[in-house]
Amino acid sequence: MTNYIEKKPKSKNYYQEGIPESVDVTNWRLRVTGMVNNPLSLSYDEIMQLPQVQQDRRMVCVCLWSIRRPWKGVLLSSVLELAGVREKGLYLKQTSIGTPEKGVYTSTIPLDPALERDALLCHSVDGAPLPLEQGYPLRLIDFGLYGYKSVKGLRILEVTDKFELGLWEARSNYGLDGTILPKVYWVVDLHANRFVDKPGEVTDF
Ligand SMILES: Nc1nc2c(c(=O)[nH]1)N[C@H]1C(S)=C(S)[C@@H](COP(=O)(O)O)O[C@H]1N2
Numbered sequence: 001m002t003n004y005i006e007k008k009p010k011s012k013n014y015y016q017e018g019i020p021e022s023v024d025v026t027n028w029r030l031r032v033t034g035m036v037n038n039p040l041s042l043s044y045d046e047i048m049q050l051p052q053v054q055q056d057r058r059m060v061c062v063c064l065w066s067i068r069r070p071w072k073g074v075l076l077s078s079v080l081e082l083a084g085v086r087e088k089g090l091y092l093k094q095t096s097i098g099t100p101e102k103g104v105y106t107s108t109i110p111l112d113p114a115l116e117r118d119a120l121l122c123h124s125v126d127g128a129p130l131p132l133e134q135g136y137p138l139r140l141i142d143f144g145l146y147g148y149k150s151v152k153g154l155r156i157l158e159v160t161d162k163f164e165l166g167l168w169e170a171r172s173n174y175g176l177d178g179t180i181l182p183k184v185y186w187v188v189d190l191h192a193n194r195f196v197d198k199p200g201e202v203t204d205f
Pocket residue numbers: 009010011012014015016017060061062096105133134135146147148149150151152153
């Protein structure tokens with residue numbers, strides 16, 4: 001269990017397009033489209049049958065808090081190997097399930113660095129399926145990037161050669177590439193402030 005989890009900033013405040021009312025995983029599919037050799041439409045069960053990994057890794061929000069949690073899921077590389085990415089130097093556009101009222105949330109990240117950093121398609125955290133507001137049934141996390149680059153309630157992964165502005169890049173001055181920057185962060189699981197002294201995934205604590 002994540003330490004001080006009760007002090008974590010509320011996930012519903014980080015679901016700009018609104019939390020889907022419910023998700024029926026018997027109908028839900030993860031679509032993998034774009035510049036791939038074999039477009040995929042994976043069911044929840046098919047994802048659960050891929051090699052599973054559990055990793056304790058730190059997520060960092062651009063609004064200066066962070067949390068290390070035990071995430072479980074499949075490596076992004078496992079899914080993209082099935083799909084067959086056509087070339088190097090491409091991007092990955094993530095699109096959420098969304099809500100009828102507010103639409104979808106999207107974010108585009110550079111693909112090769114995400115694969116090198118073992119980006120994870122997470123279905124569980126703290127030993128249980130993700131709660132709806134934390135991204136059930138699946139979310140992608142590239143732990144080298146800020147949380148706004150990690151789409152909860154994932155529905156489509158599109159391999160593309162075009163970088164597209166996501167909601168936050170378009171609306172505010174958040175960096176376009178989303179790399180975690182050296183700064184002081186409130187560390188939820190340590191219940192303390194800590195200085196991060198280099199860019200990228202936070203592995204020192
Ligand atoms: N679909 C969707 N995913 C999203 C967001 C969002 O608004 N919609 N917010 C992002 C931001 S800014 C953060 S910090 C994390 C928060 O994840 P949490 O619910 O685990 O705290 O979700 C990210 N993923």
